[in-house]
Amino acid sequence: MSMIEFRQTTKRFGAHTVLHPLDLGIESGEVAVIIGPSGSGKSTMLRCINVLETISDGDLRVDDISVLGASRDVRRIRLEAGMVFQQFNLFPNLTAIQNVMFGPIRARGRSKAEAREIAAALLQKVGLAERMNHYPSQLSGGQQQRVAIARALAVEPKVMLFDEPTSALDPELRQEVLKVMQTLATEGMTMVVVTHEMSFAKKVGSRLLFLDAGHVVHDGNPVDLLSAPPSERFRDFLQHID
Amino acid sequence: MSFDWTAITAALPELLEGLELTILIAIAGLIGGTIVGVLTAIGLNYGNWLVAAPAQAYVAFIRGTPIVVQVMFVYFALPIMLGIRLSSTSAAIITLIVNSGAYTAEIVRGALDSVPVGLREAGLAMGLSFRKVLAYVIAPIAFRRALPAMGNQVVAVVKDTSIFLVIGVGELTRRGQEIMSENFRAVEIWTAVALIYLVVISLLAFSLRVIERRSRLP
Ligand SMILES: Nc1ncnc2c1ncn2[C@@H]1O[C@H](COP(=O)(O)OP(=O)(O)OP(=O)(O)O)[C@@H](O)[C@H]1O
Ligand SMILES: [Mg+2]
Numbered sequence: 516m517s518m519i520e521f522r523q524t525t526k527r528f529g530a531h532t533v534l535h536p537l538d539l540g541i542e543s544g545e546v547a548v549i550i551g552p553s554g555s556g557k558s559t560m561l562r563c564i565n566v567l568e569t570i571s572d573g574d575l576r577v578d579d580i581s582v583l584g585a586s587r588d589v590r591r592i593r594l595e596a597g598m599v600f601q602q603f604n605l606f607p608n609l610t611a612i613q614n615v616m617f618g619p620i621r622a623r624g625r626s627k628a629e630a631r632e633i634a635a636a637l638l639q640k641v642g643l644a645e646r647m648n649h650y651p652s653q654l655s656g657g658q659q660q661r662v663a664i665a666r667a668l669a670v671e672p673k674v675m676l677f678d679e680p681t682s683a684l685d686p687e688l689r690q691e692v693l694k695v696m697q698t699l700a701t702e703g704m705t706m707v708v709v710t711h712e713m714s715f716a717k718k719v720g721s722r723l724l725f726l727d728a729g730h731v732v733h734d735g736n737p738v739d740l741l742s743a744p745p746s747e748r749f750r751d752f753l754q755h756i757d
Numbered sequence: 758m759s760f761d762w763t764a765i766t767a768a769l770p771e772l773l774e775g776l777e778l779t780i781l782i783a784i785a786g787l788i789g790g791t792i793v794g795v796l797t798a799i800g801l802n803y804g805n806w807l808v809a810a811p812a813q814a815y816v817a818f819i820r821g822t823p824i825v826v827q828v829m830f831v832y833f834a835l836p837i838m839l840g841i842r843l844s845s846t847s848a849a850i851i852t853l854i855v856n857s858g859a860y861t862a863e864i865v866r867g868a869l870d871s872v873p874v875g876l877r878e879a880g881l882a883m884g885l886s887f888r889k890v891l892a893y894v895i896a897p898i899a900f901r902r903a904l905p906a907m908g909n910q911v912v913a914v915v916k917d918t919s920i921f922l923v924i925g926v927g928e929l930t931r932r933g934q935e936i937m938s939e940n941f942r943a944v945e946i947w948t949a950v951a952l953i954y955l956v957v958i959s960l961l962a963f964s965l966r967v968i969e970r971r972s973r974l975p
Contacts, residue, residue, distance in 0.1 A: 565882055586886070594884035604875035607974055608897050621893055622884040650975045670883050 516579055518543040518674060518705050519564055523573030526559055526729075533559045535729045536573060541722075543673075546706045548716040548737060551726030552752060557709040560726065561676045564707065565596040578673060594622060597667030601679040603659045605651040611662045612638060612647035618670035630669075637665035641695050657688030661695055668699075675699065677708040693719075711756045717741055725749050764942040765949045768933075775932030776953055782846065782928060783915045786853025790914065791907075793854055794861025799891070801862065802869050812862070819859035824920055828852040832924045849921040849928075857914050864910060868903035869895060901972050908965035912958055919954075929953060 517540030526534035533556045541547050549557050562568040563575055566582045566589045575582045577592045605614050615634035619625040625633070638647050641661040643654075651659050660680055667675060677696065681689040693715050700706055700719045710716065716723055716737045723737035733740055733749055744750040800812040819827070832848035835841075843851075872895045880890035919930035927935075933950035937943055 567878055567882060590884045590886065593882055596882075598879075598882035600875060600879065602875050604873070604879040606876060606879070606894060606898075608901070617893070618883045621889055652975055666879075667883075 517541055518545070518578060519707070520576045520579075521573070522575065524563065524570055524575045525572035526556070526563055526568060527571040533729050534563070534570075537731060539724075539731060539734070541705070541707060543705050544703050545721050546700045546708065546719055547722045547724060548720035549707065549709045549724045549726055550711060550713075550716065550752070550756075551724075552755075555726040556729045557726055558678050561598070561678050561707060561709060564674075564676055565593050565598055567598075594670055595672050596674045596676055597670055597672035599660070599663050599667055599675065599677045599680050601682050603651070603656070603663045603683070605659055605663055605666070607651050610648050610650055611643060611654065614651070614662055615665045615669045618666060622670050633669050634665070637668055638662070640698075641665045642691070655688060656684045657691045660684065660692045664692070664695055664699075674705045674707065677706065677710065679709050679711070681710065681712060713741060713753070713756070725752070727752075761942060761945055764940060764945040768936045768940075768942075768946060768949060771932050771936060772929060772949060772953060775927060775929035776957070778846070778926065779915070779918045779928040779930075780957070782849050782853060782918050782921065782926070785850045786857050786914050786918070787911060789850070789854030790857025790861050790910075793858030795865050797858060797862035798865035798869060801866050803887075803891075816859045816862050819856055820863075824852065824856050824917055825923060827856055828921060828924055831855075845921070845924045845926045848924060849918070849926045852921075853914060853917065856917070857910065860910055860913070861907070864903050864906040865899065867906070868899040871902050872898045901974070904965070904969045904972065908962065908969070911961060911965065915958055915961065916954070 519539075519541040521537045521539040523536045523538060524534060525532065525536050537560075549560065551557050559568055563570050563582065564577060570582060578595050580588050580592050580595075582589065582592060606617065609617065612631070612634045615637055616627070616630040619630035619633050620627065635644070635647065638644050641664055643658060643661055643665070646654060646658060651662070654662065664675075664680075680696070681692050684692065689712070693712060696706070696708070696715070697719050708715070708720070720737040723733070723735060723740050724731050725733040725740070727748060733745060740749070741753070744753060797812045797815065800808040801816070804812065828848060831852045832843060832845060835848075836843045876894055876898065877890055880894035881887070885893070918926075918928050921928055922931035922934060925931070929950060933946050937946045940946075
């Protein structure tokens with residue numbers, strides 16, 4: 516059984532099919548990198564996994580829990596699949612450490628003391644121990660995104676979903692975020708990452724998926740695919756993002 | 758006729774008694790109106806149409822009729838329809854709750870709408886139920902966004918209490934009118950009444966600004 520299993524998964528918005536029937540398994544420990552042109556359905560694919568979008572057809576299972584289940588099942592999936600957004604989406608009224616404590620307290624029912632311990636350790640891990648009492652508005656984009664990663668990790672997920680985590684950042688702030696993600700990968704975290712950072716895909720990815728108009732066109736080893744693009748379309752795409 | 762200060766000092770105890778009732782009605786109206794308003798806003802924003810449609814009708818009805826008509830309805834028509842007795846003060850409070858609730862609903866609805874969708878999704882993505890997201894993610898931010906408009910609403914409610922003189926509630930304005938009809942000191946009495954309102958409302962506005970400043974995000 517795969518950690519994430521797409522079974523004829525289909526997503527439509529009205530008459531517009533955004534994800535064509537998709538069969539795909541992502542195994543525990545994999546780092547799957549998803550790339551593709553704008554509008555190809557990358558975000559939709561991620562959002563279907565933790566049920567921020569409801570699939571239209573087929574099934575999609577996370578750790579063998581179906582996204583089609585009751586709201587309790589949906590919440591279980593979300594506890595297991597942490598999400599990191601392009602726009603960080605930190606809670607602006609909470610400090611960094613309060614943001615990270617939020618999940619343990621509200622989603623996992625931990626005590627404040629426990630949550631504080633978890634949060635402090637995670638902020639240390641993402642290199643923000645000194646900034647834990649800052650509000651999001653007092654942090655740089657790269658720092659905010661690292662807090663967001665810590666916040667997602669604090670819920671103790673089995674899978675981490677990243678939707679273009681560095682796209683909103685100035686180029687010089689991207690590395691600090693990618694480095695945190697790389698550390699996570701080496702620790703064995705299962706990850707699905709939508710990104711245009713090809714060096715990250717090559718170095719950290721165990722698998723590369725090329726999405727085009729709602730189809731997974733290529734699926735393979737990142738180094739192989741990138742060194743020898745198997746299609747004209749893929750070659751074109753790669754040229755455009757450099 | 759010269760300005761007679763003694764007319765004011767003589768009237769003051771009675772005017773302050775009226776003020777007490779004004780404040781009592783305003784506080785009851787504000788607390789009740791806030792509860793009604795928040796619930797209505799939640800119904801409008803997140804309820805299915807069975808909840809949202811009546812909520813919409815309620816808000817439209819209140820905003821589309823004068824408060825004087827509303828209080829007349831509550832005081833004179835409602836008791837007949839329901840076969841109950843209603844004191845004028847109760848009628849005033851009920852009217853104010855229902856009236857302020859509708860305006861508050863619009864304010865709260867706007868504040869809820871202004872919270873970025875991404876924050877809601879961040880909460881949901883952590884495995885929180887929507888209720889918890891509403892309580893712990895959306896509400897704290899919406900609260901801050903609602904504060905300036907709620908400040909105006911608080912002031913409006915205090916002023917609106919003077920309308921209840923039409924059903925004989927002995928609030929500040931009514932007391933002023935009664936005293937004046939006895940001593941004909943219109944200038945003195947209405948100056949005093951106006952100043953009392955001004956002081957109370959200025960104090961309120963000031964405290965609201967302090968709350969707003971205190972809860973502002975860095
Ligand atoms: N809520 C929605 N309602 C209607 N259409 C939507 C909605 N969300 C996404 N779409 C459409 O689905 C398609 C795929 O969108 P998606 O956001 O998944 O693309 P993407 O690959 O993530 O693109 P980008 O690189 O720009 O982020 C697009 O055509 C988009 O317009
Ligand atoms: Mg996207």
